[in-house]
Amino acid sequence: MNPSTLKIINKSEKKSTNGTESSTMNNSPTRFDPEIAKWFNDYDCAVSLRFDDNHKTHVQFVIPLLNKYNFKATFMINPGRYYKKYKDFWESEMPKMGHRWGNHTWHHKGAQNLEEAEFEIGEVSKLIWKLYPLESKLNVFASGGGELWGGKRWHKTSPEFWDISKKFHLIDVYDGKHSSFELNSEIGQTEIENKINTAISEKKHLAFSFHKVGSKSLTDYLRKIVKNFNYTFSEHQFRKLIHYLNTKKNQIWIAPLVQIYKYEEEYKQAILTVLNKNEKRIVLKLKIGTDPKLHDQELTLILPYSKNRIPTRVLQNKKSLEVLKTKTGKFCSNINPVNSEIQIIYD
Numbered sequence: 001m002n003p004s005t006l007k008i009i010n011k012s013e014k015k016s017t018n019g020t021e022s023s024t025m026n027n028s029p030t031r032f033d034p035e036i037a038k039w040f041n042d043y044d045c046a047v048s049l050r051f052d053d054n055h056k057t058h059v060q061f062v063i064p065l066l067n068k069y070n071f072k073a074t075f076m077i078n079p080g081r082y083y084k085k086y087k088d089f090w091e092s093e094m095p096k097m098g099h100r101w102g103n104h105t106w107h108h109k110g111a112q113n114l115e116e117a118e119f120e121i122g123e124v125s126k127l128i129w130k131l132y133p134l135e136s137k138l139n140v141f142a143s144g145g146g147e148l149w150g151g152k153r154w155h156k157t158s159p160e161f162w163d164i165s166k167k168f169h170l171i172d173v174y175d176g177k178h179s180s181f182e183l184n185s186e187i188g189q190t191e192i193e194n195k196i197n198t199a200i201s202e203k204k205h206l207a208f209s210f211h212k213v214g215s216k217s218l219t220d221y222l223r224k225i226v227k228n229f230n231y232t233f234s235e236h237q238f239r240k241l242i243h244y245l246n247t248k249k250n251q252i253w254i255a256p257l258v259q260i261y262k263y264e265e266e267y268k269q270a271i272l273t274v275l276n277k278n279e280k281r282i283v284l285k286l287k288i289g290t291d292p293k294l295h296d297q298e299l300t301l302i303l304p305y306s307k308n309r310i311p312t313r314v315l316q317n318k319k320s321l322e323v324l325k326t327k328t329g330k331f332c333s334n335i336n337p338v339n340s341e342i343q344i345i346y347d
């Protein structure tokens with residue numbers, strides 16, 4: 001690679017006004033310190049797409065469209081409800097496509113007592129672990145809409161119920177800390193685009209959730225009248241959303257919820273310390289507060305470089321990692337979220 005063709009796009013480097021791009025890192029340590037990107041591959045933000053209740057429209061329309069764009073999503077599935085017809089699809093085809101299951105309980109009916117809750121929550125987790133043997137046990141959990149757990153709504157029930165979800169390493173999406181934006185046919189494209197653009201400018205995670213994607217049935221109209229709950233988002237709206245996301249795909253990390261939550265937490269709990277650096281090598285210590293058995297999402301390490309100093313190798317605990325480039329041309333490596341020593345080498 002010809003170094004003179006490289007564009008320096010790191011914002012902090014641009015801000016530097018000393019006029020000499022080739023000034024060495026020793027003169028300006030912060031300017032060249034490696035850092036972990038806020039989002040994987042240094043995307044500006046993250047967007048997740050979550051589909052609840054294994055609706056047949058997910059099989060017939062949503063997943064084929066997502067696959068066309070290579071967008072990976074999360075499906076909150078109840079193996080005990082509306083499931084049999086597409087059982088094979090959910091259990092063998094969908095995991096192979098790279099989409100993820102979330103735990104939405106077995107029957108979508110809550111539980112009268114702890115024993116029932118253990119089944120409703122635990123059996124789904126065990127099934128997911130079996131279907132995704134290479135993934136960690138951590139996953140997302142949604143208790144269902146109006147279901148009762150020991151006679152109370154999930155967020156008001158006794159902590160023993162919550163302990164069951166913790167035992168199965170579940171991130172409760174209704175714990176008040178994980179917001180999502182439910183899309184239905186009353187929400188216009190402009191509002192959706194504004195949300196996406198805000199997520200990009202604020203570098204945040206935008207979580208969209210859906211139920212049925214398709215035209216309204218009589219039941220859907222009745223549900224809206226009786227419960228004032230609009231359950232559907234039209235195919236046309238969904239296509240527009242996906243097309244829009246595709247126009248921004250260089251800025252957005254579109255990934256399953258669990259991957260985004262893992263990254264977010266690991267990023268928060270990662271501390272990078274520079275142990276040693278010279279012209280040829282930077283040695284770093286990565287200290288991480290998350291449990292690597294559960295939090296195993298790779299983090300993106302942005303590698304310092306200049307016109308005359310291009311990183312050629314990266315070692316994590318002496319194991320060689322690939323030197324990659326982000327969409328904006330920065331050098332990076334994807335590192336494992338484990339306590340380790342990292343060396344960035346400039347040959």
Ligand SMILES: [Zn+2]
Nearest residue numbers: 052053144145
């Ligand atoms: Zn549901």
